Amino acid sequence: MTRKKVILAYIANDAARKATFKKRKNDLMKKVSELSTLCGIEACTIVYSPYQAEPEVWPSMLGARRAIARFKNMSEMDQSKRMVNQREFIWQRIVKAEEQLKKQLRENREREIVQVMYRALVREGLQGLTIVDLNDLGWMLDKTGKEIEERIKKLKKSAPSSEQAASAELQADKAAPENHAALNDVVAVEATQNQPWYMDLLKPRNEGDALNLGRNDPMPSYPYGNPAPSWSDFYFP
Numbered sequence: 627m628t629r630k631k632v633i634l635a636y637i638a639n640d641a642a643r644k645a646t647f648k649k650r651k652n653d654l655m656k657k658v659s660e661l662s663t664l665c666g667i668e669a670c671t672i673v674y675s676p677y678q679a680e681p682e683v684w685p686s687m688l689g690a691r692r693a694i695a696r697f698k699n700m701s702e703m704d705q706s707k708r709m710v711n712q713r714e715f716i717w718q719r720i721v722k723a724e725e726q727l728k729k730q731l732r733e734n735r736e737r738e739i740v741q742v743m744y745r746a747l748v749r750e751g752l753q754g755l756t757i758v759d760l761n762d763l764g765w766m767l768d769k770t771g772k773e774i775e776e777r778i779k780k781l782k783k784s785a786p787s788s789e790q791a792a793s794a795e796l797q798a799d800k801a802a803p804e805n806h807a808a809l810n811d812v813v814a815v816e817a818t819q820n821q822p823w824y825m826d827l828l829k830p831r832n833e834g835d836a837l838n839l840g841r842n843d844p845m846p847s848y849p850y851g852n853p854a855p856s857w858s859d860f861y862f863p
Contacts, residue, residue: 644677651675655684668693739766 637643651673662669662685670690673682683690697705710718739762746752746763755763 647675647677651682655682658684668696670694735762736766739763743767743770 637646654673655671658669658671661667668689670693671682671684672690675682739759742752742755742759742763743766752760752763
């Protein structure tokens with residue numbers, strides 16, 4: 627459940643104002659304590675109220691005096707560096723809100739002019755436009771044209787030129803036959819080295835060179851006669 631937004635205004639009811647004071651005072655003391663512990667800084671809080679005779683001090687009277695003495699020992703420039711009163715704080719908030727409003731109005735105006743420009747591109751009429759609208763439309767057209775030109779220049783710088791692309795293709799075409807020839811040589815060598823064993827049997831030999839024997843070497847004897855050929859005479863006469 628979302629917390630209800632509190633209106634920053636004086637509370638007229640006495641009981642509600644007193645309850646709010648106690649609650650906010652305790653929250654303030656807790657936040658200062660957390661800030662001092664987490665960030666390791668020296669801080670103090672002094673709260674005066676009509677509900678108590680003596681002011682409430684955190685962390686102690688001695689700690690508050692030490693923090694105040696340290697602050698007074700600083701130069702006037704350092705003391706007033708980030709110090710603001712209620713008037714200055716509200717004025718800073720007003721200036722910041724005005725800047726945000728101007729920025730939002732400018733963004734809304736640019737969106738309106740962009741819509742008018744798009745309608746002009748589809749040949750819709752520009753009737754009803756004032757001199758201010760036409761001036762803003764001309765400014766938007768110039769801005770859009772410059773952005774398009776910058777984009778085109780970036781694309782031209784990043785993309786290779788047509789001459790470079792043509793020279794690269796020409797070099798690739800020249801190197802292609804050499805690469806194919808080298809590849810064919812490698813394939814031929816591998817085919818020669820990886821010939822199957824029976825290719826040696828198909829090579830033509832002389833009568834005395836059977837089984838790679840010399841002419842004067844004796845023929846081997848087989849106990850069961852001459853072995854039968856490993857293929858049929860029908861295919862190899």
